[in-house]
Amino acid sequence: MDLAGARSPVTLHDVAREAGVSLATASRSLNGSTRTVNADYRERVRQAAARLGYTPNLSARAVAKGTTMTVALLVADIADPYFSQIAAGIVRAADEAGLIVTMEVTEGDAARELELVRAMRGQRPRVMILAGSRTSKERSSEQLTAELSAFEATGGRVVFISQNDLPFTTVLIDNYAGAKHLASSLVDLGYRDFAAIAGPRQLITARDRLTGFLDGLAQHGITVPAAHICHSAFTRDGGYEAAHNLLERTGRGVDLVFAVNDVMAVGVMTALRDHGILPGDDIAVAGYDDIPLVRDVTPALTTVRIPLEEVGRQALIRALAHGDLRVANAHVPTEVILRASTPRR
Amino acid sequence: MDLAGARSPVTLHDVAREAGVSLATASRSLNGSTRTVNADYRERVRQAAARLGYTPNLSARAVAKGTTMTVALLVADIADPYFSQIAAGIVRAADEAGLIVTMEVTEGDAARELELVRAMRGQRPRVMILAGSRTSKERSSEQLTAELSAFEATGGRVVFISQNDLPFTTVLIDNYAGAKHLASSLVDLGYRDFAAIAGPRQLITARDRLTGFLDGLAQHGITVPAAHICHSAFTRDGGYEAAHNLLERTGRGVDLVFAVNDVMAVGVMTALRDHGILPGDDIAVAGYDDIPLVRDVTPALTTVRIPLEEVGRQALIRALAHGDLRVANAHVPTEVILRASTPRR
DNA sequence: CTGTTAGCGCTTTCAA
DNA sequence: TTGAAAGCGCTAACAG
Numbered sequence: 199m200d201l202a203g204a205r206s207p208v209t210l211h212d213v214a215r216e217a218g219v220s221l222a223t224a225s226r227s228l229n230g231s232t233r234t235v236n237a238d239y240r241e242r243v244r245q246a247a248a249r250l251g252y253t254p255n256l257s258a259r260a261v262a263k264g265t266t267m268t269v270a271l272l273v274a275d276i277a278d279p280y281f282s283q284i285a286a287g288i289v290r291a292a293d294e295a296g297l298i299v300t301m302e303v304t305e306g307d308a309a310r311e312l313e314l315v316r317a318m319r320g321q322r323p324r325v326m327i328l329a330g331s332r333t334s335k336e337r338s339s340e341q342l343t344a345e346l347s348a349f350e351a352t353g354g355r356v357v358f359i360s361q362n363d364l365p366f367t368t369v370l371i372d373n374y375a376g377a378k379h380l381a382s383s384l385v386d387l388g389y390r391d392f393a394a395i396a397g398p399r400q401l402i403t404a405r406d407r408l409t410g411f412l413d414g415l416a417q418h419g420i421t422v423p424a425a426h427i428c429h430s431a432f433t434r435d436g437g438y439e440a441a442h443n444l445l446e447r448t449g450r451g452v453d454l455v456f457a458v459n460d461v462m463a464v465g466v467m468t469a470l471r472d473h474g475i476l477p478g479d480d481i482a483v484a485g486y487d488d489i490p491l492v493r494d495v496t497p498a499l500t501t502v503r504i505p506l507e508e509v510g511r512q513a514l515i516r517a518l519a520h521g522d523l524r525v526a527n528a529h530v531p532t533e534v535i536l537r538a539s540t541p542r543r
Numbered sequence: 544m545d546l547a548g549a550r551s552p553v554t555l556h557d558v559a560r561e562a563g564v565s566l567a568t569a570s571r572s573l574n575g576s577t578r579t580v581n582a583d584y585r586e587r588v589r590q591a592a593a594r595l596g597y598t599p600n601l602s603a604r605a606v607a608k609g610t611t612m613t614v615a616l617l618v619a620d621i622a623d624p625y626f627s628q629i630a631a632g633i634v635r636a637a638d639e640a641g642l643i644v645t646m647e648v649t650e651g652d653a654a655r656e657l658e659l660v661r662a663m664r665g666q667r668p669r670v671m672i673l674a675g676s677r678t679s680k681e682r683s684s685e686q687l688t689a690e691l692s693a694f695e696a697t698g699g700r701v702v703f704i705s706q707n708d709l710p711f712t713t714v715l716i717d718n719y720a721g722a723k724h725l726a727s728s729l730v731d732l733g734y735r736d737f738a739a740i741a742g743p744r745q746l747i748t749a750r751d752r753l754t755g756f757l758d759g760l761a762q763h764g765i766t767v768p769a770a771h772i773c774h775s776a777f778t779r780d781g782g783y784e785a786a787h788n789l790l791e792r793t794g795r796g797v798d799l800v801f802a803v804n805d806v807m808a809v810g811v812m813t814a815l816r817d818h819g820i821l822p823g824d825d826i827a828v829a830g831y832d833d834i835p836l837v838r839d840v841t842p843a844l845t846t847v848r849i850p851l852e853e854v855g856r857q858a859l860i861r862a863l864a865h866g867d868l869r870v871a872n873a874h875v876p877t878e879v880i881l882r883a884s885t886p887r888r
Numbered sequence: 889c890t891g892t893t894a895g896c897g898c899t900t901t902c903a904a
Numbered sequence: 905t906t907g908a909a910a911g912c913g914c915t916a917a918c919a920g
Contacts, residue, residue, distance in 0.1 A: 210914060225916090226889095235890080254914080255667060256666050258914045258915090259913080259914055261915095263916090264551070275631070282630075286620070301646050303638070320599050352551060495840055495841065496816070554896095554898085565906065566897095571905095574899080576899090603898045605912090608898080
């Protein structure tokens with residue numbers, strides 16, 4: 199009881215016949231080929247195509263031309279605002295360039311990442327953008343590099359987002375400097391007793407932010423006791439749980455908690471509140487990323503702004519660039535945003 | 544000064560030669576083709592493929608087989624948590640089915656939507672999922688229907704998410720009933736004077752939620768004055784601005800504001816606060832969707848839960864289904880979630 | 889400027 | 905079981 203007679207799609211051949219011209223002429227009239235075809239014919243072909251509802255088969259075109267119009271995007275989790283903002287920037291830029299974006303999700307698993315990169319190669323994309331945060335000392339790192347290098351050797355372009363521990367063009371987010379700057383700003387506000395919700399130990403992004411923060415404090419002669427540093431998942435729930443642990447361990451001997459990203463910071467705020475502690479008033483909180491929602495939590499969250507959409511856009515622009523830009527990394531600026539979650543003391 | 548010698552990728556031909564077998568045998572050993580090939584040869588081909596780093600060209604495969612492994616997804620805005628959650632569900636389900644997801648963004652523009660659908664047809668995807676909210680009285684509606692019907696006629700599958708004003712399989716979200724139920728629950732809590740931040744007039748989702756809410760109140764003999772209903776953009780800023788206007792217009796003659804989605808509700812809460820009004824205490828607020836962030840705003844937001852990831856998953860499952868399921872709509876349950884933003888009065 | 893024809897990389901008859 | 909060969913839909917020489 200199959201429904202469809204599933205007649206096959208209209209082909210260029212059909213259009214050519216309908217228009218009474220050759221296949222080649224039809225092709226030339228329809229693809230961007232430089233105007234080497236009689237305006238008269240062109241129109242006839244266009245009309246025929248419209249009448250028949252013809253849509254060029256992109257796969258066939260790709261095979262014939264030996265190149266596609268797709269960019270493959272790899273993220274850790276598309277539901278995370280950090281990645282979805284970046285993805286939005288990429289999709290927009292891709293659209294402007296007439297490119298199609300395909301999307302895969304690693305779920306933070308390096309083995310899966312490698313597997314997906316292999317699979318994505320089959321698409322023969324023009325560009326592969328890897329936005330999942332890299333972890334250090336990855337067993338699979340050399341394999342990943344090999345796979346990506348092979349891809350570049352066949353004319354593909356690879357762009358990483360965040361940090362470049364691997365030898366590919368990268369949109370660099372200065373996690374270290376941003377966090378360091380944040381630390382200084384907070385000391386200026388009068389804070390002295392810090393704790394950090396640090397994320398996974400091996401996650402480079404998390405590590406850089408923590409290190410930057412601690413170094414920033416150190417510049418002011420402030421150290422953070424090891425007991426005030428909690429490692430946990432890079433998620434809202436990770437932040438929530440870590441804050442829990444922290445509170446049980448340290449009571450209130452801390453006046454500011456820095457979480458290495460905003461979703462964690464938001465989890466921290468809720469955890470504080472669940473402990474009867476008022477974020478901002480009793481204990482200040484700061485995050486990193488400046489995802490949209492942090493303006494709407496209470497108190498509004500102090501954080502380090504990353505122009506996430508622009509990051510995505512830059513990634514694609516770099517990938518498509520020629521000449522020197524081709525290999526140069528892009529640096530995006532970060533900016534400390536002080537809000538109500540860290541009032542002056 | 545081009546960098547790459549860009550040697551072309553390894554082809555099946557190369558593998559066959561390396562393994563010393565025919566093209567056909569190589570093909571049969573590598574694709575899932577039923578075991579009609581000598582285990583000995585199989586192994587030799589596999590090894591050769593591995594040695595050469597061969598990845599099958601998906602475009603070529605698609606041309607040869609006349610069918611792809613891709614599902615095309617159309618959303619209004621991937622940075623919106625509503626859509627990014629749905630997308631996450633789709634990507635996950637697609638991955639399990641060995642499918643690749645391509646993504647396009649309409650930005651809420653119906654003309655653009657039509658254009659994108661046309662373009663996406665070129666990919667010859669197995670499935671097209673349209674998650675952008677539909678607007679009523681769309682000029683382009685018939686054209687969209689025509690385009691999608693043509694797609695289905697050639698064996699493609701179309702699934703809509705949300706409401707089915709067009710004749711295609713749909714994952715139905717019962718916006719009307721959920722809002723109606725919410726209204727009842729709020730009346731039970733003791734609320735009497737309502738306002739609504741209603742979103743764009745023509746957006747079906749927004750309209751259904753508003754109508755459901757008003758009807759729910761009507762059941763209890765409560766009507767909402769027209770002046771208490773503000774239409775605005777379906778975004779956080781839309782909610783913020785509408786709340787502003789509402790407050791200037793009505794002062795505090797209202798004890799609960801219902802926003803037709805969560806991001807708007809969050810904007811409303813911030814707007815209230817900017818007016819020195821405490822959400823929850825002074826004026827209650829309710830939203831719709833139950834996106835993750837609403838647990839972390841203060842007070843936590845009362846809303847109607849939609850299992851967004853599951854919606855995405857269902858969409859793909861429906862698309863891939865055979866037989867009767869093929870055309871049946873999926874209904875996902877909604878659930879009223881009462882939180883601190885609507886305390887008992 | 890137009891049409892003929894040879895591919896692109898892969899799958900799948902069809903014989904052997 | 906295996907291989908030769910004919911496509912899949914399209915583009916790009918190459919002649920006319």
